[in-house]
Amino acid sequence: MVTAILLINAERTRINDVAEQLADIEGITEVYSVSGPYDIIAMIRVTTNDDLADLVTNQLVKVDSIVKTETLLAFRTVSKHDLEAMFSIGI
Amino acid sequence: MVTAILLINAERTRINDVAEQLADIEGITEVYSVSGPYDIIAMIRVTTNDDLADLVTNQLVKVDSIVKTETLLAFRTVSKHDLEAMFSIGI
Amino acid sequence: MVTAILLINAERTRINDVAEQLADIEGITEVYSVSGPYDIIAMIRVTTNDDLADLVTNQLVKVDSIVKTETLLAFRTVSKHDLEAMFSIGI
Amino acid sequence: MVTAILLINAERTRINDVAEQLADIEGITEVYSVSGPYDIIAMIRVTTNDDLADLVTNQLVKVDSIVKTETLLAFRTVSKHDLEAMFSIGI
Amino acid sequence: MVTAILLINAERTRINDVAEQLADIEGITEVYSVSGPYDIIAMIRVTTNDDLADLVTNQLVKVDSIVKTETLLAFRTVSKHDLEAMFSIGI
Amino acid sequence: MVTAILLINAERTRINDVAEQLADIEGITEVYSVSGPYDIIAMIRVTTNDDLADLVTNQLVKVDSIVKTETLLAFRTVSKHDLEAMFSIGI
Amino acid sequence: MVTAILLINAERTRINDVAEQLADIEGITEVYSVSGPYDIIAMIRVTTNDDLADLVTNQLVKVDSIVKTETLLAFRTVSKHDLEAMFSIGI
Amino acid sequence: MVTAILLINAERTRINDVAEQLADIEGITEVYSVSGPYDIIAMIRVTTNDDLADLVTNQLVKVDSIVKTETLLAFRTVSKHDLEAMFSIGI
Amino acid sequence: MVTAILLINAERTRINDVAEQLADIEGITEVYSVSGPYDIIAMIRVTTNDDLADLVTNQLVKVDSIVKTETLLAFRTVSKHDLEAMFSIGI
Amino acid sequence: MVTAILLINAERTRINDVAEQLADIEGITEVYSVSGPYDIIAMIRVTTNDDLADLVTNQLVKVDSIVKTETLLAFRTVSKHDLEAMFSIGI
Numbered sequence: 074m075v076t077a078i079l080l081i082n083a084e085r086t087r088i089n090d091v092a093e094q095l096a097d098i099e100g101i102t103e104v105y106s107v108s109g110p111y112d113i114i115a116m117i118r119v120t121t122n123d124d125l126a127d128l129v130t131n132q133l134v135k136v137d138s139i140v141k142t143e144t145l146l147a148f149r150t151v152s153k154h155d156l157e158a159m160f161s162i163g164i
Numbered sequence: 165m166v167t168a169i170l171l172i173n174a175e176r177t178r179i180n181d182v183a184e185q186l187a188d189i190e191g192i193t194e195v196y197s198v199s200g201p202y203d204i205i206a207m208i209r210v211t212t213n214d215d216l217a218d219l220v221t222n223q224l225v226k227v228d229s230i231v232k233t234e235t236l237l238a239f240r241t242v243s244k245h246d247l248e249a250m251f252s253i254g255i
Numbered sequence: 256m257v258t259a260i261l262l263i264n265a266e267r268t269r270i271n272d273v274a275e276q277l278a279d280i281e282g283i284t285e286v287y288s289v290s291g292p293y294d295i296i297a298m299i300r301v302t303t304n305d306d307l308a309d310l311v312t313n314q315l316v317k318v319d320s321i322v323k324t325e326t327l328l329a330f331r332t333v334s335k336h337d338l339e340a341m342f343s344i345g346i
Numbered sequence: 347m348v349t350a351i352l353l354i355n356a357e358r359t360r361i362n363d364v365a366e367q368l369a370d371i372e373g374i375t376e377v378y379s380v381s382g383p384y385d386i387i388a389m390i391r392v393t394t395n396d397d398l399a400d401l402v403t404n405q406l407v408k409v410d411s412i413v414k415t416e417t418l419l420a421f422r423t424v425s426k427h428d429l430e431a432m433f434s435i436g437i
Numbered sequence: 438m439v440t441a442i443l444l445i446n447a448e449r450t451r452i453n454d455v456a457e458q459l460a461d462i463e464g465i466t467e468v469y470s471v472s473g474p475y476d477i478i479a480m481i482r483v484t485t486n487d488d489l490a491d492l493v494t495n496q497l498v499k500v501d502s503i504v505k506t507e508t509l510l511a512f513r514t515v516s517k518h519d520l521e522a523m524f525s526i527g528i
Numbered sequence: 529m530v531t532a533i534l535l536i537n538a539e540r541t542r543i544n545d546v547a548e549q550l551a552d553i554e555g556i557t558e559v560y561s562v563s564g565p566y567d568i569i570a571m572i573r574v575t576t577n578d579d580l581a582d583l584v585t586n587q588l589v590k591v592d593s594i595v596k597t598e599t600l601l602a603f604r605t606v607s608k609h610d611l612e613a614m615f616s617i618g619i
Numbered sequence: 620m621v622t623a624i625l626l627i628n629a630e631r632t633r634i635n636d637v638a639e640q641l642a643d644i645e646g647i648t649e650v651y652s653v654s655g656p657y658d659i660i661a662m663i664r665v666t667t668n669d670d671l672a673d674l675v676t677n678q679l680v681k682v683d684s685i686v687k688t689e690t691l692l693a694f695r696t697v698s699k700h701d702l703e704a705m706f707s708i709g710i
Numbered sequence: 711m712v713t714a715i716l717l718i719n720a721e722r723t724r725i726n727d728v729a730e731q732l733a734d735i736e737g738i739t740e741v742y743s744v745s746g747p748y749d750i751i752a753m754i755r756v757t758t759n760d761d762l763a764d765l766v767t768n769q770l771v772k773v774d775s776i777v778k779t780e781t782l783l784a785f786r787t788v789s790k791h792d793l794e795a796m797f798s799i800g801i
Numbered sequence: 802m803v804t805a806i807l808l809i810n811a812e813r814t815r816i817n818d819v820a821e822q823l824a825d826i827e828g829i830t831e832v833y834s835v836s837g838p839y840d841i842i843a844m845i846r847v848t849t850n851d852d853l854a855d856l857v858t859n860q861l862v863k864v865d866s867i868v869k870t871e872t873l874l875a876f877r878t879v880s881k882h883d884l885e886a887m888f889s890i891g892i
Numbered sequence: 893m894v895t896a897i898l899l900i901n902a903e904r905t906r907i908n909d910v911a912e913q914l915a916d917i918e919g920i921t922e923v924y925s926v927s928g929p930y931d932i933i934a935m936i937r938v939t940t941n942d943d944l945a946d947l948v949t950n951q952l953v954k955v956d957s958i959v960k961t962e963t964l965l966a967f968r969t970v971s972k973h974d975l976e977a978m979f980s981i982g983i
Contacts, residue, residue: 075759076196077654078196078198078205085316085321085323085324086316088312088316089240089312089313092240092242093242095242096242096243096244102243102244102245103241103242103243103245103247104241104242104243105167105169105236105238105239105240105241105242106238106239106240106308106312107169107236107237107238107239108236108237108239108259108311108325108326108327108328108381108382109234109235109236109237109325109326109381109382110234110325110383111236114169114236114238122712122759122783122785125785126652126785126786129654129785130634130635130652130785130786131635134631134632134634139631141631142631143200143201143654143655143656144200144654144655144783145196145198145199145200145202145205145654146198146199146200146654146759146781146783147196147197147198147205148196148197148198148199148762148763148766148767149180149183149196149197149763149767150194150195150196151183151184151186151187151194151195151196152187152193152194152195153187153193154193154194154250154251156194159245159250160245166304168381176771176776176778176779177771179767179771180767180768197763197767199654199655199714199766199780199781199782199783200654200655200780200781201656201780213257213304213328216330217330217331217379220330220381221330221331221361221362221379222362225358225359225361230358232358233358234381234382234383235328235381235382236381237304237326237328237381239304239307239308239311239312240308240312258378260378260380260387267498267503267505267506268498270494270498271422271494271495274422274424275424277424278424278425278426284425284426284427285423285424285425285427285429286423286424286425287349287351287418287420287421287422287423287424288420288421288422288490288494289351289418289419289420289421290418290419290421290441290493290507290508290509290510290563290564291416291417291418291419291507291508291563291564292416292507292565293418296351296418296420325382325383326382327378327380327381327382327384327387328380328381328382329378329379329380329387330378330379330380330381331362331365331378331379332376332377332378333365333366333368333369333376333377333378334369334375334376334377335369335375336375336376336432336433338376341427341432342427348486350563395439395486395510398512399512399513399561402512402563403512403513403543403544403561404544407540407541407543412540414540415540416563416564416565417510417563417564418563419486419508419510419563421486421489421490421493421494422490422494440560442560442562442569449862449867449869449870450862452858452862453604453858453859456604456606457606459606460606460607460608466607466608466609467605467606467607467609467611468605468606468607469531469533469600469602469603469604469605469606470602470603470604470854470858471533471600471601471602471603472600472601472603472805472857472871472872472873472874472927472928473598473599473600473601473871473872473927473928474598474871474929475600478533478600478602507564507565508564509560509562509563509564509566509569510562510563510564511560511561511562511569512560512561512562512563513544513547513560513561514558514559514560515547515548515550515551515558515559515560516551516557516558516559517551517557518557518558518614518615520558523609523614524609530850532927577803577850577874577876580876581876581877581925584876584927585876585877585907585908585925586908589904589905589907594904596904597904598927598928598929599874599927599928600927601850601872601874601927603853603854603857603858604854604858621941622742623836624742624744624751635786638786638788639788641788642788642789642790648789648790648791649787649788649789649791649793650787650788650789651713651715651782651784651785651786651787651788652784652785652786653715653782653783653784653785654782654783654785655780655781655782655783656780657782660715660782660784668894668941668965668967671967672834672967672968675836675967676816676817676834676967676968677817680813680814680816685813687813688813689746689747689836689837689838690746690836690837690965691742691744691745691746691748691751691836692744692745692746692836692941692963692965693742693743693744693751694742694743694744694745694941694944694945694948694949695726695729695742695743695945695949696740696741696742697729697730697732697733697740697741697742698733698739698740698741699733699739700739700740700796700797702740705791705796706791722953722958722960722961723953725949725953726949726950743945743949745836745837745896745948745962745963745964745965746836746837746962746963747837747838747962804924806924806926806933817968820968820970821970823970824970824971824972830971830972830973831969831970831971831973831975832969832970832971833895833897833964833966833967833968833969833970834966834967834968835897835964835965835966835967836964836965836967837962837963837964837965838962839964842897842964842966871928871929872928873924873926873927873928873930873933874926874927874928875924875925875926875933876924876925876926876927877908877911877924877925878922878923878924879911879912879914879915879922879923879924880915880921880922880923881915881921882921882922882978882979884922887973887978888973
């Protein structure tokens, strides 16, 4: 599993909308609207780097009202939970 | 469930260690070492605001080699997955 | 009580208006127009995290002429005064 | 009443201590440890500008482990509460 | 006397105009167009904090072509000159 | 008269000392300790550019506990007062 | 061979287009769309400084939708590969 | 091939040394010492994301005198050259 | 001779034009279009501070497509060359 | 002629020393100590890119008390003066 984290700034009045559009994108598993310097944090969990590239360079650009995004690639994941299983099979 | 996201900068040579210490803290469910302006992103999922305050002001300060942390409170979560169930019962 | 602090930048000529609109929002107890890098500091004192999320993601976006907001969650409050009583019952 | 707001960064492991030292200073009425770019926000409510100058240039410098402070002078206060009465007489 | 210092950025082609409008405001005693990160530095010398608040929140906003202002409150003044006398009675 | 404005950051616990050392330097006519991103603002009023260069590159460096200085050259001065006369003859 | 590296920010929805236009410019040998603070990194390998100046000041300005570019001149290149041969003759 | 770009700041007097240490790491194909806000730009071309994670989180930390690194993941590569072939087989 | 250095940002597509307009201004002796955070560096060599003030506050504002300028006053000049003679008499 | 401009920050008390050391380096033709965000601006005029690389990566690192340098490569020079002749033959 390739994991990445999106730090997103959106237009102030459209944050809830943007969060919902993001959550509909295949490969984005969780979307959080947050306090602080970013408006939205989104988790990407996809199978390959090509899926990640497609999501970031083709899917994200279709979401209106995003002002800025920064993509953080996760090098390693440490968790008490089996995240790969959880997000593959859901519950 | 109270959800928060930690953006962490750590000493360059101690990032793997810090990630593992963080993952051992009760209430931190996932720790990612990442590319970009932060070294580590950690997810906090706890029951009350007091748990969050305790984690940030008492637990985090015991972890060596952290240089800077910023805590983002999640106002809303949008997900196709039932995150509350997933992180409560695990798999 | 959930306490948060809003750091707000507004359009230069509309600061007094914005301050008054903010003070009318349920849950915002004090609004200060200030010198320095921010134009307005507002105190939020609400009952639950959901009230805070509603205030920040639904109420604030209706206030015109705000340029940028940053929400700081108060983890702990230290005061010689009984703030919870003061702001619940007023005087 | 002269009102000012302190934005404070403190050493990461000493934030709770600093908050308590600040709350003991005459003229500081509330101290909040917070998420975000600052560690502590403190409210100053004093009688004269000279009190404010004394607090900032003589009292604050005695508090250890403060890294940076920025003082915001409140030009105007808008509140449903009678803050002057509340903080003069307490409850 | 309440003393404050304004750091001002103005539209590049209107700096001389802005400087002259500022110098006409009651309470602004000196206006300097300067090299460096700010375009204009202005000295405010007024009698009370309310005069300062009025100048900053009501008078300044009427000056066109100002892009950004930051107000610095002077806590203490050290001078070989008797500034209070000089700026009260002029020469 | 050559006029320049110094924006100074000093060690947090030494601001009053630094202000007094600065005020003793020939050519520095006023020193203000201030709120905001700088600790001290000082006015330089000297006769020639060489005096200014000497003050900044020889005199200032002898003052301990200064962390950073930025010198703004005043291109033009607008004032209802005759500053040149006031600061030459004093009162 | 004169080597330089372009750090480029482009309009969010036009990054793929910009990358392709850049790759068509004589002297730009590789174009990468990337995560992080820049959108595109491009390698310039030309024969003379005049070629570099022409590329940066005449060719780049014809590419639409670029927001900001920064040009880094490579002082030295260390590689296990013979880059000069590789990029002169291709494969 | 997984491609990433390292933006590196090193101690001012050790840049040449750092560049050479970096060039010796398996998976780093080119190292450029450059003008501008970074000291060194290095290209990483490895087979898998795990190789990239190992290089960044295990190999890089062994290089002395690095002050800061930022890793940019290349989503897409556009080039007139067959980079994959060139850097696999060399010349 | 009064020497100052202009750091200039101009509209990306107009840098060559701006450079030429600047070079035509009396008192600007050299104009460089450069790599890095500024687009153009220009040298000012004039006789008096009033010439400098006039150049910066009256002449520069007539040049279109300048986005931002910062003027650095040269306190001292060290050179193996007799710059004053060179730029007065030319060659 | 290859022209470059150095933007230098030096230790506050050593600026005059650093300026003189820089002026002694072959290829550095003028050194200015300046007001503003940098302490020293130095002009480099050398024959080849290799001379520039040698100056920046070998000569500059020998100068003590430099804190930070940024090198700007001049792409084009516009001047009423024949700079190449002036700095080659001197006067």
